[in-house]
Each structure stands twice: as C-alpha cells, then as structure tokens.
Amino acid sequence: MIMRFKIALILLFFSFKNSAQEQLQAKFNYKATYQLEYQEDSTDENSIKSEVGVLYLGDGHSQYSSLGQAIKDSLENMPNPEVLRMDQYNQMTDFKYTIFKDYENSELVLAEKVFQYSFKYKQDLNQIDWEIQSETKEIIGFKVQKATGAFSGRNYEAWFAPELPFSDGPYKFAGLPGLILEISDVQNQYHFSLTSFQELEKPVSKILNLDDYKTVSQKELDQVRDDYNRDPIGTMQKAGIRFGWSEEDEAKQRKELTKKYKRRNNPIELP
Amino acid sequence: MEKILFIILSIFVLFAGYSQTEITGQVLDDKSKKLSGATVMISKDSVSSILAYGISDADGKFKVTVKSESESLFLKVSYIGFATFEKTILNKAQQLVVELSPSSEALKEVIVKSEILQQRGDTLSFSVAAFKGKNDRVIADVLKKIPGIEIRPNGGIYYKDEPIQKYYIEGLDMLEGRYNLANNNLSADAVSKIEILENHQPVKVLDSLEFSERASINIKLKKDITFSGTATAGIGAAPLLWQARVTPMVFTKKRQAIVTYQSNNTGVDASGEVLNFSQNFYGNNFDIDKENWVSIQNVSLPPFSSERWLDNNVHLLSGNILQRIKKDLDLKLNISYLNDYQQQDGSTQTRYFTPTDTIDVIENTNNDIFISKLEGELTLENNADKNYFKDQLAFNGSWNAKRGLIDRPDTRIMQQMGNPFFGIKNDLGLLRTVGKQLITFTSNTGFAENNQDLLVKPGQFEAIFNDGEPYEQLQQLVSTRKIYTDNSAGFTKALGKFTIAPKFGFSIQNQQLDTDIFLEDGEEVLDADFKNRTEFVESSVYFKNSFRFKSKDETWNLSLSTPLEFKSFRLDDDNFEETRELDRLIFEPYFSMNKKLSAYWDANASAALRYDFGELQQLYYGFLLNGYRNLNRYNAPISEETRQIYNAGLGYRNPLKQLFLSASYSYNYSENNLLYSSNIGENGTTILEAVALDNNSDNHSFRAGGSKYFRKMKTTLKLNTSYNLSKRQQLLNNTLAEVNTRSLNFRGSLDAEISSWLIANYSGNYTTYTSGFEDGDFQTIETHQHTLDLYFYPKDNQYLSAGGEYYGNSLSENGTNYFVNLGYQFTFEKPKMDLNISWRNILNTDTFINAYNNEYYYVQSSYRLRPSQVLATLKFTL
Incomplete structure (x- = not known):
C-alpha cells in the first residue's frame, strides 16, 4: 500500500517535469517606462488616475504591461522570488494584461488573467494607419516627430523618436519609425509619456508560456473582465472562496464595489 | 486607348503638385542576413523632419512612398545594434539594398524621476x-x-x-x-x-x-x-x-x-471592536481558554442578528498603550474589561427516543446571566536586524454568574452557577540567524484555574442521592488547575523548489480536577463514585516537518506534511487504585493535490490520517453534575480515536458563459475504543458513561452547486444541494443501537440589480433531517426559510433597506415566524455626521419558534425576541 503510494508520487513528479518544458524564452535588452494618466470616469474630468507602464524591447519582439503586472509575472516565473524583494516594483494595477508584440509575424497577443482564468487573443500588429506630421519637438532630450492616427474609437496624437529605432510604443501602439515617447487621445483621456529609457545591463530573459491561456475573441475577454469588475465578490464565491459574512454586509460591500465599477466607464478602447 | 489613359494619369499626377516617388529596397546585415523591423526614414535633408517611412518586413523588404518636390532626399535606415545608415539619394523611384554594419554604440538613456506615485x-x-x-x-x-x-x-x-x-x-x-x-x-x-x-x-x-x-x-x-x-x-x-x-x-x-468606552442595551455585540486579527507565528498546542464544566439549561439561540434577540446591558472599556523604550524595542499594554447583564426567556420541548421508549420533557426557561471579564496583554518586542525577541505575558480573568429558573408542568427548578476563572500565560519567541539558516526557538508556558459550582433546587436524581425521596438541593463543586509548557526549536532552509522547516520540541501539561457533590445542609456525598481527585499528565516529544511543492505552470499543486509525534498520557485518581497510561507514536500525514485539467475544469483530492486522544473533560472517573439533569462520568480507558479523511472534488468554471458548477464527495471513517452510553430517565435526566468497547462510525457527504449570471437581466441564480449520511453506535438505556442520520439540503438564491438605485435579493433554504435506528426511522423534520431583501439608493448620501423573512418547520404546530425590518442611513456634510435609523421587528413577533433534531432526540424551542423597536444613532469624529 505504502509502496504503491510512493510510486504514485514519483510518477506525479515526472509528469510535472514534462509539462514544465514547453516554454519559450525571450530576451529583452531595453526597457522603456511610461507614466499613464487616464480619466477613469468619462463624465468626471477630475477622475484622473495614474499608473506606470513598462515596455521591454528585444530583438524582433516586445512586451508591454503595467509595472504592477510586470512584477507579478516575474514573481510567478522566478525560481526563487526572494531576489525580487529588492525590486522596487509593486503589483497594484488596474490593467492586468500583458501585450506581446512580434514584429516578424506582424502580430500582437494580449494575455490576461481575470481572477483565476487565463485568456489571450491575437491581433494584427498594424492597427493604426499613421499619418506623419511635420511638427517636431523635444521630449527629455530626444528629438520627436508627430504622427496622428485613429484607433478603437479615439483619435491619437503620437510623438516618436527616430533615434530610438524601435517601431513600438506603449499598449498596442506601434508602427512608427521610432519609439513612441508620448501618445494621447485628442480628448486627453489616455495619456502615456516616457519617464525612462534604459539599456538593461544584463538582458532580461522572460519565459513566455501562453499555452495555459485559452484563446478567445477580444470581445469575449472584454466581457469576462467586465463581469469580474462588476461583481468580484460573486466571481470569487463561484470559485469556491467563502467569506463568512452576513447577507446584509455582503449587499453593502457589493454596492460599494458597484459604485467603483460604475466609475470605471472609460476604457481605452471604446466599443 | 491604354496610351491615352496613361497620359491622362501622368498629367493628373503632375497637376497634383507633388511628384510621388516609390522607394523600395531590402535591409541586410553585414552577413547578408535579412533584417526585419528596421525603420526606413525619408526626409528632405539630414536635419528636417521625416516625410515618409517604412518598416522592413520578414524578408527585410521595405517600400516607402514619398511626396516631395525636392530634387534629393535623405535616407536613414536604423536597426537596433547596428550603425544607422544615412545617404542622400535622388528623388526618383529606385530600388536599394542597404547593408547595415554592427555597432556597439549605446542608445541614449534617460530617467525622469516620477513624483506622482x-x-x-x-x-x-x-x-x-x-x-x-x-x-x-x-x-x-x-x-x-x-x-x-x-x-x-x-x-x-x-x-x-x-x-x-x-x-x-x-x-x-x-x-x-x-x-x-x-x-x-x-x-x-x-x-x-x-x-x-x-x-x-x-x-x-x-x-x-x-x-x-x-x-x-x-x-x-x-x-x-x-x-x-x-x-x-x-x-x-x-x-x-x-x-x-x-x-x-x-x-x-x-x-x-x-x-x-462602549455601552448599549440594543443587543449589539460590543466585543467586535477589540477583535484580535493577529496571527500567532509560533503556534500553540495549549491555551488558557476558559473551560466550562457545569452549565445551566439554555435555549437555542435564533439564527439571525443578535440585535433582534439579545437582551443585554453591556459596558466595555479598553485601553491600549505603546511606549518605545529605545530603537527597535517596544513595550505594549492592552487591557479590556467587559461587563454585561443578559436575560434569556424561552421554552423547549424535548423528545428522546430510545430503542424501547420515548420520553418527553417540557421546560420553560428564564435565565439571568452576569458577565464580568478582564483581559490583558503585556508585550516586550525587540525587532533588530540580527535577532528578534518577543515576550508576551497575557492574563485572562472572568467572574461570571448565572441564574436559571425552569418551570416544568409539575415542578419549578432553580439553578445557580458561579464560574470564576483565572489564567495567565507567557509566550516567548526568539529568532536568530546563523549563516544562511534561521534558528527559531519558542517557549510557551501557562497556568489556569477554574472554580465552578452549580446549585440545583430542589435536588434531582432522587434515586441516586436520596433513596428516591424528594430532597431540597444538590450542589456540584468543581475545581481545576492546569499548568503547561511547550518548547520547540527549529530551523528553516530552502532547497531549490522545496522549503523544509523541521521543528523539534517537547511539551508537558499537568491538569488537576477535584469535584465534590453536596446535598442539603452541606452534607457531602462521600461515595468515591461521585468524587474526582484526578491528575492528568500529557507529554509529547515531537518532530514536525512539512514541505510544499508548487509546479511552475500552475496546473499542479501538491502539498504533503509529515508530522511525527510521541505522546504519552497518564491519568491518576486518589480514590482509585488503578492508573491509566497510554503511550503512542503517532504519524499524521496529510496530502493534498490540485490539478487544473483544462481552462475550465479542475480537480482536487486530499487524504489525511488523524489521531485524537481524550481530553480531561472526557476522562474523569467519578460522576460530575454537568447540568441540572445531566450526570456524566468516563470511568474507562483513555479514549483513542483514529480518523481517516478523504475528499475529492471536481469543478467547472466558465467565465465566458458565466456558468460555474462544482461537486464534491467526502468520506470519513473513524475507529474509537470507547462507546458512550446514555441512560435517559423518565423526567429527562441523563446519565452518560463511557464503556470500553471498540466501535466505528462513518460519514459520507455529497455536495453540488451551480450558479449562472444572466447578463441581460443583471441577475445571478444560484442553486446548491448537499446530502449527508452518517452511522454510529450508541448505548441508549443499556441497549446497543446503531444510529443513522440523513440530511438533505437545498438552497437557492436570486440576486437582481433591478435598476441603479434598487437591488433585490431572494434566498430560500429547505432542509430535511431524518434519524433512526437500524429497524426504522423515528423522526423527520423539515425546515424552510425564505428571505427577501430590498436595497434602495435614492441618492449618494442616502440608503434604505427593507427585509422580510419567513421561518417554518414541519414539527411545531405554530412553527411559522414572519419578520420585517427597515433601515435608513443619511450622511450630513456639515457638520460631518452619519445618521442611522433602524426599525427592527416591525411585526412585533414576540417569539422565534424553531425545531431541530439530533441523533436520538428532537427539540422544539421558542425564544423570546426583542419587541418592535426603533433606534437612531449619530456618529461623528472628535
């Protein structure tokens, strides 16, 4: 009986090893950090929030996520997370997705975990038909030129730096002859601006394993995220998490979360 | 024709003012490898802004269309890690091959200090x-x-x-x-x-x-x-x-x-504010919690908020002080005192089933409870870089008294109970680093003393204490003392993906129990069967180790803990010759696993083996009067129970469809060396004794549930069900009976957001509980519960709630209970205040009637509620 148990255990360990091997390795040599300021509630101009976004740039590919998400990913992939204690990052974010851009195949993948469910969708990398403008200016020491384009219900004004030869930018923005250092929609509800650009002393390798992520459509992912934001308590309860509070208290808590949810009515991509 | 069209087109192009030039080409590196993603920029000259651009594709090819009148153009091709290619070219359609040479020139770096967060x-x-x-x-x-x-x-x-x-x-x-x-x-x-x-x-x-x-x-x-x-x-x-x-x-x-300082008589539990959320990082096997050896007859409490039934008069005073003595060294004192007077009114009807008989007991209960409790903690904590020290001295004292009156059809019984308690403990924790390892040392020591007495008038158990004749009073005195110490040392070390944290320690606890029974005029019952002079020593040497493994892809999660412990027990009583001893080496493994089968399916399973040994409360030799109609004794070997616990579950969670389903099954099997024997007398008096007889019990339970959210209607529907089946042996009035119980429960709820200012919730609950002996069932009770709550939010600073409830059972004749409650809150901006008005029990329902059954009896109870009441409260900052 005990012997059989041992064998079962050993078999289990082997099955881990096998499943852990299908991973992609990606190397990033540069890191660009953006400050994002966004208006959470389209009806309230004062509902400005801000977050930090990080764009890792490598040979032929890039990875963008909010700073919080970036650190969370690393924590999950690190064999010994202790090293990260030194890191000055946090995992607090309103944007829980990671965007992988692949220049060669000209596609992007957006991967996101909504609570405990992992989803991804693929898109063409060239979403915007940019129009180059002659206007130029300087952003923190880089000469930048203006370009305009429309994307998902908003008209954008982007400033790119030809001296940084990355046809990339924050979020899904890409396709200009130089890194986008600043981009904002004309109503200024989403405004990204570069706060740092660094070459990484040691190239960062990330393990990209999106096999566990289920492929869905963008609409489906947006819907699931919206369902979760609308009722996080319900979603957690459905996953078997018990809170142990009374119905009254729960309703109150729900109402508060609903209020929060209703304020978040201004996504970057308008339906 | 074609020629003419061509001419027209050419003219049109010329008229457009600009000439349009298409420049195509390919970008290669110095080894002629195609470079994709290179940026190709065209401007008028080397300093002016970019006119047009292209990005090289997977073949390194690019195409740029320029509109410019200029005779020459400036071409720039960049690729990361290569020197930028720059060339002045003629403004005409052309095909170029650009070869980039590697460059180690670094890109300019910038860091702007972010000040927002x-x-x-x-x-x-x-x-x-x-x-x-x-x-x-x-x-x-x-x-x-x-x-x-x-x-x-x-x-x-x-x-x-x-x-x-x-x-x-x-x-x-x-x-x-x-x-x-x-x-x-x-x-x-x-x-x-x-x-x-x-x-x-x-x-x-x-x-x-x-x-x-x-x-x-x-x-x-x-x-x-x-x-x-x-x-x-x-x-x-x-x-x-x-x-x-x-x-x-x-x-x-x-x-x-x-x-x-807090005080109320509105049924609010005042202790919530001083609830302690801290987690003890050096676990504890023993504690100085108060133990109750005797009790007065209670009525079961209603299942809803205490504000609707608790008749209290509470005062709470709490003080917390911290003094920083020097860097990293703090002294803290936390003290709280609670005083409460509670009244309980109710009645119970209990029916006992024995293999040969049924016995009915009717009791009207009226209790007065006086609570007086003092708790304190003195903490010295030194949290330095190289070592950590925390010593906490805690004490706990209470002086509770209870008075109970029971009216039975033919008699009135008075109970009076005194329950002073005092406990003190010291918990010490030390941590020190030695190289890369961490050494932990903990030492917990405590002492507690309990002196309880229960006085019952007139005396009960006449056949035992007064040859069947009525007599005036019966008094039980209980005095207990315990002292314990638990010391352990351990270290923590990480080995790759595993962390091991072995802990080695020993503990010893000595408990002394003295009990005596007195009759009228202080006459002592001298028979040793009604006395305890018990000393119980538990000691243990343990080696605990646990490790955890988590797979990287998160589809597997396994954990295994393997504690090993040597326990030894020794029980002595001065009045009995025989000493009871038990030595056991116990191994209590626990294994659990979780596997994600696919995006929406997951499965889990766990298995555990546990050993439970008798506590002093189930170990004494002589009879003890626990309640006015309960006499218990455990004149048998030290109890030993071995439990096997298995659990398995399956879940389906589809967030796209908002459909969530889960099902689980668990099985418990336990073996026990003692069987409990209850002798139920005509008037409900119960004599409980332990008998040495191997027996076993098992329990199966099934659960299933699901929920679905209907997006269009903004409504969530939830349905759950559970079924429980258990079997165990019991001696009832000297007949061995196998008691079977079955319970079935259905729950459903509907939560709807009807509009932005109105939320409605409904929930319903239906349970049946059946118990019986091998040869047949004797009782099934069905209970129902329905609740409807409405929440209105007319304005941001206002909130109104209205709720209705129904409770019913199949046993009681008037077992239906209806309740309606209202609440309203208004927030003032100036001055800053919250006004809260609540109207509870609007229908003025005076009692809550409930019924429940157990293995061999059922109880119908009614509890007197607080009447219809209105309360207004105002909260403001100082």
Missing part, C-alpha cells in the same frame, strides 16, 4: 487628500478606496485577497491585531499618508531569509502629536434604548494610546 522599496504611499471623499470620516473609509484594499464586514483588512499582516501607526504596532479600534475611529483628517508595505516581513531578521507575500499598512499622521477619535450616540424605544461609544486617542513619536 511615491515608491520606496516595496512601499507604496498614498496621499489621503487625494483619496478622501466628502463623506469620509475615519481612516477605514479612505483605506477601502485604495486599489487592492478590501475591508471585510468584521473589520478584517485584506490586500489583494490576503489578510494584512500588521497595522502600524507611525511605524509602531500598538494594537497587536486589534486594529479595528484605530481603523474605525482615527479621523481621516489627521492622516497625511497611507503606506502599503508590500511583501512586508515584520520580523527584521527574516527580511532576506523568508519571503513574505503579505502586506502591512502604515498610517502616517500629519502632526507629530495627534489627538483624534470618534463618538457614536444612539437612542431608541421602547423600552428606552441607548447606544454610546467614545474612542479618544493620542499619538506621539514615542508613545501611543487608544482608549474606548
């Missing part, structure tokens, strides 16, 4: 001014707006669904987990910043050794010296109701203090 280490700092809304009073109101923070109804603070570890004010942990006191009473105006310390390791020694996934909170005040607090006052009728609470506090750099 302050970060220092793992600390996030939030300005309270930015988050504070106009209706926010206390720091809890602001805290819950911070992303990631959640405050649960009992006040527990969670960050990203994990409870916080510490709640500091200006870096000092005064409240030791009783942070509700500060959180609900510190004015938000006094606070400048809230800091979230992510991955916070409160013990500095562990900082680089043990990774903490949990966060702590630090409250930064505006001034060096801060006075703050809140007060609540409430009044209502009828009869006169009051509710008062005042919580002043003071903070300086080296000293902090919070005091609270």
